[in-house]
Amino acid sequence: MTLHRRAALLAAPSLILGAKALHAQDFPTRPIRMIVPYTPGGVSDITARLIAEPMSAALGQPVPVENRAGADGVIGTDVIAKSAPDGHTLGLVSVGHPVNAALYRLPFDTMRDFTFLTLTTRTPLVFCTARSFVANTPAELVAYARTRPAGHITYAATAGVVRLAPVIFAQRNGIEMTYVPYRGSTQAHPDLISGRVDVMFDTVSAALPHIQSGALKALATTGATRSALLPDVPTLGEAFMPGFEATTWGMVLAPAGLPVPVVTRLHREIVAALQRPEVVDRHRILGAEVSTLTPEQSRDFTQSEMEKWGAAARAAGIEPQNAG
Template identity: 70%
Template sequence: MTITRRGALALPLLMPALAQAQRFTAQRPVRMVVPYTPGGVSDITARLIADPLSATWSQPVAVENRAGADGIIGTEVVARSAPDGHTLSLVSVGHPVNAAFYRLPYDTMADFTFLSLTTRTPLVLCAARGFEAGTPAELVALAKRRGAGAVTFAGTGGVVRLAPVLFGSLTGTELTYVPYRGSTQAHPDLIAGRVDIMFDTVPAALPHIQSGALKAMATTGAARSPQLPDVPTMAEALLPGFEASTWGMVMGPGNMNEDLASAQSRDVAAALRMPAVVERHRVLGAEIVSSTPAETRDFVRAEMTKWGETARRAGIEPQALR
């Protein structure tokens, strides 16, 4: 083999990246840890991109559900793994939000390499069909008229728990939190009027909105939801700049090689752009998004600050895991 002078000069620059790629392309499966139960958006996204990533990387990508403790158990597995690209995770907004609720066994920022966002799903402020308020402004007026804490909201943890707190702090209202294990447990009480409002994900609330059992007052994304095009965003209706969404993200252990992280980020973005992947998420009410490692890290840091401050305003302090 003949090496040109230009090739010889470039070789030292290429060697670290080639060495890293060589280690990664050894015939070992890639684990995509989903720290939640099967069937959620994070799990569905992981399974949809696993096949195209497997084809791109010429090795199997196996999705592994490691649920428990609001995603902390599976996330810790990733934090303790080798940063060689063979262990990745697809997490949600719960990753930065968990730092506001728990004393974690890992550092939310330092122990991970953030590769790319995957999806964004807005929430919808909804209430029973007969609830007195029909818009965010009417809700604020009602809450002030009834008095502090008289309006109740259903919450299931994470951003669904904190979005009403953010709403209350920005509107000068105090709402009372009623905890539920999940949307399916909260919806009967919401529909019956036993709890007043809920900031739920659009996919979870949509069937009840379409049936007329619930009414939608506003969505919380940067733009209107394609599933609810006639419903204004919270920014349009009352609070400019208000945004509260669930989202997905691929990350790996901390200290991954920068070239490897960038390459895997690009491959994830390419898998997300496949028509079948885009269409499946459209049906779910989730918008496909992607980002560079640097953009992803900045986004996670901003989310951690935003929801951490919101939790502190509500008097929420990180608790030890049980």
């Protein structure tokens, strides 16, 4: 081997590292698309649009939001997973991301195929019943359920956490409740108000008009702290079940293998956008709380959520299905 060839081989790794560093330093070089794997109008979509403009101003490139809905978020999330890990494709997913690991046979790995950038928001559920229902607190509901035949108490639910939170509640309290499926909250509310189904864990924003009108009563909320929209309603953790928490949330992620300098830059700009007062206030109106984490904490949080909701799905006897 000649001296020149040996020197070239020894220099190659440093040249590659230098190219990667330069690429990260120059990032971004084109628009950054933000994929939301759900239909427009939900909290994830609203969050993405609220942070896109300040991110664009800080990064010097447009941040268009692209809705890629289908299969409970699986279709759009698969697009994120299979995109180039260069920081120019991001996604804003919900708690459905770890929940789907228990519900579907996925075309990607929920943890391994993504870089987790930051949590964005947390939104509690509200445990509610018809105004005429016999129980006024979670403890009264459990006591009442224990006097009835197993499964006598029914709960309305759509999918995801709204479907699985009652499973954890029932399991921890040694009762059985019967699941009554609905396609959406608006379809479930008339039956809940009339008493055809007994209880529901719903998003605060969806149930709030009926609670304010007196058609429904709130037994508890499910966040770590009380909801700003229902400040007089205790959390389930403080009222009856210490440590209980069930929230919907948002998370910005990217394909696996994102260079560390790009991760650092994106995390900084996303968090700065989320913490703008107008962004915080808009989320508060929706019943959501801006809540950020480091990339490492975001990954650990998603892992713990996957384990929690996976256990609930197994307890409910749910077998994974083909997505879509």
